[in-house]
Amino acid sequence: MFALLVFGASFAAYADETSQLQGGGAIPAEVSVAYALGSGDELRITVFGEPNLSGPYTISDTGVIAVPLIGDVGLGGLDLRAAEQLIIAKLSDGYLVNPSVSLEIAAYRPFYILGEVRRPGSYNYVDQMTVLKAVAMAGGLTYRARQSRVKIKHGDGAEKLRETSAKINPGDVIMVEERFF
Numbered sequence: 001m002f003a004l005l006v007f008g009a010s011f012a013a014y015a016d017e018t019s020q021l022q023g024g025g026a027i028p029a030e031v032s033v034a035y036a037l038g039s040g041d042e043l044r045i046t047v048f049g050e051p052n053l054s055g056p057y058t059i060s061d062t063g064v065i066a067v068p069l070i071g072d073v074g075l076g077g078l079d080l081r082a083a084e085q086l087i088i089a090k091l092s093d094g095y096l097v098n099p100s101v102s103l104e105i106a107a108y109r110p111f112y113i114l115g116e117v118r119r120p121g122s123y124n125y126v127d128q129m130t131v132l133k134a135v136a137m138a139g140g141l142t143y144r145a146r147q148s149r150v151k152i153k154h155g156d157g158a159e160k161l162r163e164t165s166a167k168i169n170p171g172d173v174i175m176v177e178e179r180f181f
Helices: 002-017 080-092 129-136
Strands: 042-047 057-058 064-067 071-074 101-107 111-116 121-123 148-155 159-163 173-176
Touching: 042 080, 057 064, 071 080, 080 148, 111 129, 129 173
Parallel strands: 111 173
Antiparallel strands: 042 057, 042 101, 064 071, 111 121, 148 159, 148 173
């Protein structure tokens, strides 16, 4: 639980940092304080006193997890608190009396890096990931790579040109373009 609080606080600080001026206009914060769950996130759900309901769950491509007794639960797009409350509500509906549920992220969905890197592909996201760290995980830049800026496509479909110090989120696609000689 402490890790989730620290994670949320770090995203809040990052959101404040990214609300700076660039080219005369304000840039909206890229990351909201509440992390939105998505396809590929691995969750650890603990239902106290019910070991058969507790365990790891991975959010499917359709944004759902299958939980014994209550079936498919749509968690895609929800934050942890809302997902926890939804599971509590479904378990309370005729299955358990006053269930106590804890939900945490065991592993984030991967990010992807393409283009002028030595090993393009999918990589595990870690907290406070930047483009530079992602490039390092992908074996570094090729000699043809544009080194100053990259394109980042976020989960909402927005594509932005960013510097290599920019933070990335789980599910982001980073495109390192070829430089012009």
